[in-house]
Amino acid sequence: MVCAMVAVLEIEGLRKTYRSRWRGERKALDGFDMVVEAGQVHGFLGPNGSGKTTTLRTLLGLIRPNGGRMAILGREVPAGLPAVVGQVGAIVESPQFFPHFSAYDTLSLLADAGNLSQQRVPEVLEVVGLRDRAKERVKTYSLGMKQRLAVASALLKNPQLLILDEPANGLDPGGIREMRDLMRDLSASGMTVLLSSHILGEVQQICDSVTIISLGRRVAAGPVADVLAQHSSGAVRVRLESPADLPAAAQVLVASGARVDIQPDHLLVTGVDKPSSVTRMLAGRDLYVSELAPITVDLESVFLELTGTAPVAGQHRQVDESAEVPA
């Protein structure tokens, strides 16, 4: 994928506070930062209520921020939004359309409103797989079909920046794969995609970079590989030919300065420079390794760690109960 270092989207110190006479203040965004570079597929992750949708709505001029700076395609927004909106395709939260119009009519009206050629309508309907159902009223559509229509409406402008909020929501497995392929294709064609999603496996597969938000603040950002590396424990799993030797092996490794967690059939070892040194040390004491494997982290575990939203047995985590991060 193209990886130019030109920022298509920049957010600095974005703040949004909701004030209610009865419920007091709630900081939806508390100095949030994000940068999305051109040509990337950028994942935007966060638990429910962390501020993802508020960020996207603020970026698109639907919500007025209390502070901070935003820029899209080099233009300050919201002031410059009318100038760049023609190059930004977006779907925000669940797809919402007038239920009594057909998909074709919906897109055709948007094309008119955006001064676009009506020829784009059948093109995008084809891309999202709604060609044969385009004349049916939206109220008859499943959630997945509405999601496809939403993506079609975002693609209608052939935008430079595509903002998709939970685009795979409601899609069947085939649809999720199609969506993944579509985003890859769009990115390959030079389009920048900002993808908000809870399907972390998908994000890990298709995104070049990510931003993770928790309680309205950025808790991690950067290329996916870097974020994973930063939160990798460097642990290795060690199995021996004889499980009875595990305590002895643990003693050897602890004596060398490593940290060891004894499991019933293996050891989890951290704090070693090179995994090969484990083999060498144990072989020197006639303890023979049958498996030596690095423990890999995935985006889900990093996400749960950073946002403090990992489920705990016997507890019911409430929305907004996420990890506090320093300002």
Added chain:
Amino acid sequence: MKGLVRAEFRRLFKRRVTRLMLALLVLGLGTIITAFSLASHKIGPSELAAAEARAQSEYETQLRFHEQMVTECEAAKSRGETITDRFPPDCGREYSPQREQFEAEWFLPYEFNFHDEFGIFISVFAGIVALAAYIIGASYVGAEWHSGGMMNLLLWRPRRLSVLFTKLGVLLTSVLGVSLALGALWTVALWLIGKFDGQTGKMTQGAWESFAISGARGIGLVLAVAAVAYGLASLGRHTAMALGAAIGVGVISEIGLRIALNIAGVKFADRYYLSTYAMAWFEKKWTLEDWNACNLSFSGECRPDTFVVTWQQSALVFGLGTAVVLIAATWLMRNRDVT
């Protein structure tokens, strides 16, 4: 901007509520025209002669009844019965029916007179079109907000006030166009009824001008009603906001306030009801009378106190109401978070 205007015209006329209301409007107005066409009959010498004959026949029938009653009375009297509880004094001889009491015009069929009656028909037309305009105006923006269509549109056209006023402009232009077209058909249809099934009356240029001014006032009210519905639905982001407000104002102003002010004995209480201003708007002025006051005239006649509501005052009330709603809708559109 052109594209947005085109899209909004298309959207408005694609909506089911718009199509349904237009169909009902045409059907309702058509029904009235048909009913009056069937009810009105041109009166010629034969109709006059028939009415004269019916008046004579009715007179003779009543005379016969009267003579019969007198005969029965005399008979009862001669039998020595008490008759005062059943018959008038002197057996009602002096109450004999008179021929001139039976006017032929009572027996004439209804004849529509365009010159005399079209003014009322303008008010009826404006009232019906205003009702349709209110529902169309409220639904046009209310359903858009409620369904999320407005949010989608704002992702394409982030200048909110431009969207708000383009939609309002499209609505008012459409309502004006439909009102003018249907108003022209309404005028022609009623004129034809007058021409072929009634009378057109003496239609001078002044009479036409007067109708044109009444029509313009009617359409003005229709546009104000559409704008208020649009503004209210926009404020509440739901069609029900406008419909609820209409019902609320109707209940409060026309029922609740009427009862409360009557109990309180407020003089000229009708000046606080919107319907009074609507009447004044159509009739140029509406005079309220207080029969509790007695102002003696030179002839000793008791005349009530009066309070005149003029069409200019109506213009002020409706204009201010419309402006307040639209200013509130504009302010909220500019400042609200679209969540």
